[in-house]
Amino acid sequence: MTNTLHRYSEHYAFERLPNPQPVNDDFIVFAMASRGVNDDDLITKYRAFLRLALKHNPVNIGDATKGGVLRPHRDLNPTAHWKRDQLPNPEEVIAGIEGHTTVAAVFENYEDMKAFVDEVRAANLGVSVNISAPMDAAARCCRETGIARHSVEYSLGFCGRVDKLPDATVLELSTMCGHGMLSANFVKKMIEWVKENRRSPAEVTRTMARFCICGVFNVARAERILDEARTKNR
């Protein structure tokens, strides 16, 4: 699945922009095992991967079959409308790993991502590890950690009926859940709520993150985008 490949930014604007803003706050590192190849003691490997990630300030971690650090609740009571438990729960992610999945960690700055990659390399877990990020940042990280890149996959953006797509701000937020679980209409509603001061960017971000079922939604970047969207049409 290409769930982190096509995250929209100005670089993929349909009318090419002369100086698109670099993306400096969205770096994902994920691990994936292959059946019968390196899936022995899989749960231990995945848990070790995420434990290492927690040392480097990830803004989200996730298990693609269970979700990220913020999840929906099956059994809320009405007090949730005034006092909702919004705390991220990374331990739930780690404890919930049961077998084959993809585990991911999202970082909001390059240095944290690089430090994590360096530790993962040294840990020699044996599972496949990928960086999903601006390609130059990933290449730099490899150089600085002494890793020779094995394979690369480039996002070439979107074509076809792009007239059906929402605006750039909505796309930046909704494509952070590459599986498409975060509806563009919901993102639009949340942007409006921030503008109307019905919710803060932090609250809205946590609400949106609960829909991303593999935990790759970047809550820190989303909050920044929403904060900017509050005062202008981006």
Next chain:
Amino acid sequence: MRIDPDKCVGCGNCLPVCPMGAIYVDPASNRARVNGDECVECFTCYRGMSKEHLNPTLVRAIRKTAKFFRFRFDPEPDICPTDAIVPEELTWPRIVRRAFSDPQVPHESTGIHGRGTAEVKTNDVTNRVREGEAGFVVEFGRPGIGARFRDIERVTKALAELGVAFESNNPVTSLMTDASHGIIRADILDEKILSAIVEIKTKLEEVPAVLRKIRELSREVGTVISIGVSTRCDGVGEEPLREILEREGYRAYRGKTNLGLGRVTTVHD
């Protein structure tokens, strides 16, 4: 997916949550309903929304009173107050919708959760895409538009004419009756899904022609297509694909980098 009219209170919270916009409040009944033809069975409404288990009669009475006084209640936007969203048992061919839309359902043909295969994410141990080769992931319906297999087949047929090889372990390939001609089984052509990935492999030098063909075909389909292209690096981590893409005018800004840390660790008897 179905919304239980006995439980629904018409709060509308589930409407924007649906990635396909398939839920609406029926003015006649004032209950939310699902447009079955547009619903892709992604389970976002059922799984993504938190749930309360309030008494529907009580909630309706409160809402009616508030509405009379034009009060605006400001509830949490991702909660179904009465747990009214009910999954239905899916049968063929509708079950295909869920397989391609709900990432938590592993596809039978791949055993992988999601709509494609592991692509180059595990290329360090599978070596599926080798030096000098390019792997394409052509995803229909993403982001957030959805696609019908009829549109996908239009493209797979044209790609087959170029002589490309469809990835045999890919879910879309598994639904082809004739992979050499890109023909998808007829009984699913009208099924709508959130997105589906077609994977093909070519020689690196064929990349420009294949990309041109995909872009040309993308103008003939009723959805969006997102494209990814991959290759294997050489021994020092360098690769020629980026130069090819940039020469052709593509933006190769973001992507995935396989670090080559995978290795065979499982011992077989």
